[in-house]
Amino acid sequence: MSPIDQFQPPLMAILRGLTEAEAAAVAAALFYSGFRLLEVPLNRPGALECIRLLDSIKPSDALVGGGTMTSVAQVDAVHAAGGRIMVAPNFDPAVVARARELGMLTMPGVATPTEALAALAAGADAIKWFPAETLGPIGLRTVKTVLPPSARVWPVGGVSAGNLHEWLRAGADGFGIGGRLYEPGITLPELESRASELVAAWRAR
DSSP states (O other): OOGGGGSSSOEEEEOTTOOHHHHHHHHHHHHHHTOOEEEEESSSTTHHHHHHHHHHHOOTTOEEEEESOOSHHHHHHHHHTTOOEEEOSSOOHHHHHHHHHTTOEEEOEEOSHHHHHHHHHTTOSSEEETTHHHHHHHHHHHHHTTSOTTOOEEEBSSOOTTTHHHHHHTTOOOEEEOTTTOOTTOOHHHHHHHHHHHHHHHHTO
16 A cells, blocks of 8 residues: 555646645635645746645645655755655656655656656655656556556546546546646636546546
């Protein structure tokens, strides 16, 4: 069992472009809808400030972390802000090692069996199948046949309530959802609707 399995449903909201002004309301809507994992990508201004704020208001059974983390310095900065999840678009052994050293959940990005096995050997709690929209469910199903049964693989990129079941049939263990869930300027009612649809799709599996 991976430590990430304790967070249910296994859905991570990717809040790219989140601003500090809207962070509390967006997080409240997602937590209310059932999400327990929030990721703020670092390649937008104000990400660390948002992580700090979200960490201060999250429920006790939730975690906040950083995305697009590509350096050890970013791992240190996210951890200092209260983030406890390291999500990356790539696999860098040094980044994973530092995050593990700090007790963070680690989810590096992979696109091949070689990368997937290397990331798992480095101690990744889960691997991010990215970009999932390009790699597809068939690619995931094939890669899963060579991974250990304990491997947790989370597709990221193009995941929606409409295709969740297709990914589950391919062997997905969890999901990171970005633009199909949150986008800058989205209204709270629309965000709650999208979040609820995703949670319902997972529960209907």
